[in-house]
Amino acid sequence: MTRDRTPSAQTIELLAALLSQRPEWRHGYDLSEQTGLASGTLYPMLMRLSDRGMLESKWEPSPHQGRPPRKLYRLNAAGATFAREHAKPRTGTLRVQPVRS
Amino acid sequence: MTRDRTPSAQTIELLAALLSQRPEWRHGYDLSEQTGLASGTLYPMLMRLSDRGMLESKWEPSPHQGRPPRKLYRLNAAGATFAREHAKPRTGTLRVQPVRS
DNA sequence: CTCGTAGCGCTATATATGTAGAATTAATGC
DNA sequence: GCATTAATTCTACATATATAGCGCTACGAG
Numbered sequence: 001m002t003r004d005r006t007p008s009a010q011t012i013e014l015l016a017a018l019l020s021q022r023p024e025w026r027h028g029y030d031l032s033e034q035t036g037l038a039s040g041t042l043y044p045m046l047m048r049l050s051d052r053g054m055l056e057s058k059w060e061p062s063p064h065q066g067r068p069p070r071k072l073y074r075l076n077a078a079g080a081t082f083a084r085e086h087a088k089p090r091t092g093t094l095r096v097q098p099v100r101s
Numbered sequence: 102m103t104r105d106r107t108p109s110a111q112t113i114e115l116l117a118a119l120l121s122q123r124p125e126w127r128h129g130y131d132l133s134e135q136t137g138l139a140s141g142t143l144y145p146m147l148m149r150l151s152d153r154g155m156l157e158s159k160w161e162p163s164p165h166q167g168r169p170p171r172k173l174y175r176l177n178a179a180g181a182t183f184a185r186e187h188a189k190p191r192t193g194t195l196r197v198q199p200v201r202s
Numbered sequence: 203c204t205c206g207t208a209g210c211g212c213t214a215t216a217t218a219t220g221t222a223g224a225a226t227t228a229a230t231g232c
Numbered sequence: 233g234c235a236t237t238a239a240t241t242c243t244a245c246a247t248a249t250a251t252a253g254c255g256c257t258a259c260g261a262g
Contacts, residue, residue, distance in 0.1 A: 004239095008241080
């Protein structure tokens with residue numbers, strides 16, 4: 001049967017990255033740089049999130065000759081809700097983030 | 102001034118690879134596997150040979166989604182002549198290569 | 203024959219996505 | 233609680249092309 005796990009730290013990081021620049025389209029390489037996630041972790045994650053209806057996606061033709069085409073992703077409504085849901089601190093305790101100057 | 106060097110061992114190997122399957126189109130990755138030449142050696146060589154009018158080239162759209170497009174190369178008439186010219190032993194002296202068992 | 207330098211080879215890195223298989227993590231049943 | 237097992241993460245590797253920059257090599261001049 002299909003089990004449903006609560007999002008892992010990596011998933012939350014990816015969702016946060018996608019949420020941070022919504023509604024712009026992002027590609028995997030871009031997201032791997034922002035999050036530090038390796039390709040073998042990131043691409044399967046993007047596919048799973050897509051399969052679960054969290055993301056829209058489309059292909060963009062190679063920007064320069066000889067470069068691979070990019071697959072673009074973006075949170076849809078369901079995905080954005082899900083991301084916001086899980087982006088906030090786990091417990092009910094409110095925490096104030098000090099801002100570094 | 103533009104000097105003209107006699108083709109290096111690497112160039113001869115590449116020309117031989119191209120000649121061996123003429124007139125089929127070959128792409129760089131393919132040729133790098135056949136010759137063992139690293140990409141940073143091979144691609145500049147292909148570009149130089151192209152610039153000197155030895156090769157025809159064209160782009161092939163990505164065979165599978167997410168894979169980089171391929172640039173195809175093939176010896177033209179001048180290139181084929183040049184390749185045959187330099188593929189044969191250098192001097193008039195015939196040398197017998199001992200074969201290591 | 204020697205010297206300067208243009209041309210060339212090579213290592214490292216960048217751009218992008220993707221899969222196989224091992225190791226790990228977490229949900230469920232008992 | 234503990235074992236089972238599905239789901240996920242992670243390390244390699246594969247697919248392709250391309251450039252920057254260092255260092256070597258051989259051409260041509262003298």
